[in-house]
Amino acid sequence: MISSETNEFEIGQDRRQSAYEIMSEVMTALEEKGYNPINQMVGYFLSGDPTYITNHNGARGVIRRMERDELLEVILRDYVERL
Numbered sequence: 001m002i003s004s005e006t007n008e009f010e011i012g013q014d015r016r017q018s019a020y021e022i023m024s025e026v027m028t029a030l031e032e033k034g035y036n037p038i039n040q041m042v043g044y045f046l047s048g049d050p051t052y053i054t055n056h057n058g059a060r061g062v063i064r065r066m067e068r069d070e071l072l073e074v075i076l077r078d079y080v081e082r083l
Helices: 013-032 037-047 056-063 068-082
Strands: none
Touching: 013 037, 013 056, 013 068, 037 068
């Protein structure tokens, strides 16, 4: 049976800070290796394939510290708050 209720998703401030740190580390590693970090992150978020993330400086392990949906929630919330 399909529920008519809407699920709520909420991420706490401590997880939000962790997401910022994760994204910063990963983006830096991608840039250092000469990749376009936006393209690589989009590939990762859409596919879930961690090979879009370089292993340089352990970035592939860093990105896995948080679920993709949690990272996306932080990114989207930050974007919307800036509108």
